[in-house]
Amino acid sequence: MKRIYSKCLCIVILLALFGAYACKSPLGKYTSPKGYDLTKPDKFNMPSSLLEISGIAFHDSNSDTIYSIQDEEGKLFRQKWDVKEQKNMRFGSRGDYEDVSIFHDRVFILKSNGALYSFPFSEAVKEKSDVVKETKHLVPKAEYESLYADAATNKLYILCKNCPIDKKAKTVTGYILDYNPSTDSLVNSGSFKIDLKQLKAVYPKFKNDLRASAMAKNPKTNEWYIVSSVSKLLVITDDKWNVKEAHHLSSSIFNQPEGIAFDKDLNLYISNEGDELTDGNIIKFKYTPSSK
Numbered sequence: 603m604k605r606i607y608s609k610c611l612c613i614v615i616l617l618a619l620f621g622a623y624a625c626k627s628p629l630g631k632y633t634s635p636k637g638y639d640l641t642k643p644d645k646f647n648m649p650s651s652l653l654e655i656s657g658i659a660f661h662d663s664n665s666d667t668i669y670s671i672q673d674e675e676g677k678l679f680r681q682k683w684d685v686k687e688q689k690n691m692r693f694g695s696r697g698d699y700e701d702v703s704i705f706h707d708r709v710f711i712l713k714s715n716g717a718l719y720s721f722p723f724s725e726a727v728k729e730k731s732d733v734v735k736e737t738k739h740l741v742p743k744a745e746y747e748s749l750y751a752d753a754a755t756n757k758l759y760i761l762c763k764n765c766p767i768d769k770k771a772k773t774v775t776g777y778i779l780d781y782n783p784s785t786d787s788l789v790n791s792g793s794f795k796i797d798l799k800q801l802k803a804v805y806p807k808f809k810n811d812l813r814a815s816a817m818a819k820n821p822k823t824n825e826w827y828i829v830s831s832v833s834k835l836l837v838i839t840d841d842k843w844n845v846k847e848a849h850h851l852s853s854s855i856f857n858q859p860e861g862i863a864f865d866k867d868l869n870l871y872i873s874n875e876g877d878e879l880t881d882g883n884i885i886k887f888k889y890t891p892s893s894k
Contacts, residue, residue, distance in 0.1 A: 657701035
């Protein structure tokens with residue numbers, strides 16, 4: 603009986619040790635960019651209508667209202683932080699919509715095939731807009747998920763997720779569009795490339811294609827923040843697209859990162875698509891100047 607009791611006690615102790623180890627936070631191994639702590643998010647769970655949330659954006663960097671899309675319905679959603687109730691405006695039929703950006707009081711939405719949908723920001727409060735402009739064929743046929751509209755330069759940036767041109771080149775290609783507010787027109791004005799060999803140099807564990815899912819420019823440093831859901835990475839480049847840093851993202855925090863944005867206080871927001879077990883969410887990382 604004593605022998606059985608001793609065995610049971612050992613098993614209990616081992617299970618307790620295993621449980622303690624399993625529950626111990628592994629986040630100490632994750633790094634963060636200067637000014638942020640990617641292990642300490644403020645999480646805002648989405649309603650069921652935004653389970654598949656993708657891109658997020660602010661108007662004039664004001665965080666009082668979050669604008670978002672999800673990748674099945676042609677709707678622009680809006681809601682206050684930490685308030686699940688959302689309102690939305692229909693801009694298109696069902697489709698694979700990936701990112702949203704707002705500048706010059708105009709909303710731009712990127713479809714996965716590279717098509718752009720745009721309309722005046724004033725339309726966002728309506729139930730449906732009848733003045734949506736669809737622009738096609740500005741970028742080569744491929745798969746895209748990342749869009750950023752830069753009000754300072756009147757340019758839109760679109761980054762490839764899966765482009766034929768990058769298949770053997772170990773690069774990620776992006777395209778630059780010039781926007782003319784007076785004529786509400788876009789023209790392709792060039793391209794740029796991110797060298798994946800540079801990414802490998804700063805993050806030796808990198809093995810796969812980047813498969814970028816969202817991008818944003820840090821308004822303080824002018825660095826590009828690029829998030830990849832597939833690679834679970836946050837990649838930071840300088841304003842010339844040279845890779846400076848790469849941070850592995852914890853899957854316990856970043857379920858499926860699909861959107862990224864900064865507010866006027868430099869706080870960083872990343873949206874995560876949900877699944878059968880997890881709500882979609884937006885997580886906020888407070889900017890702390892002293893953080894390293």
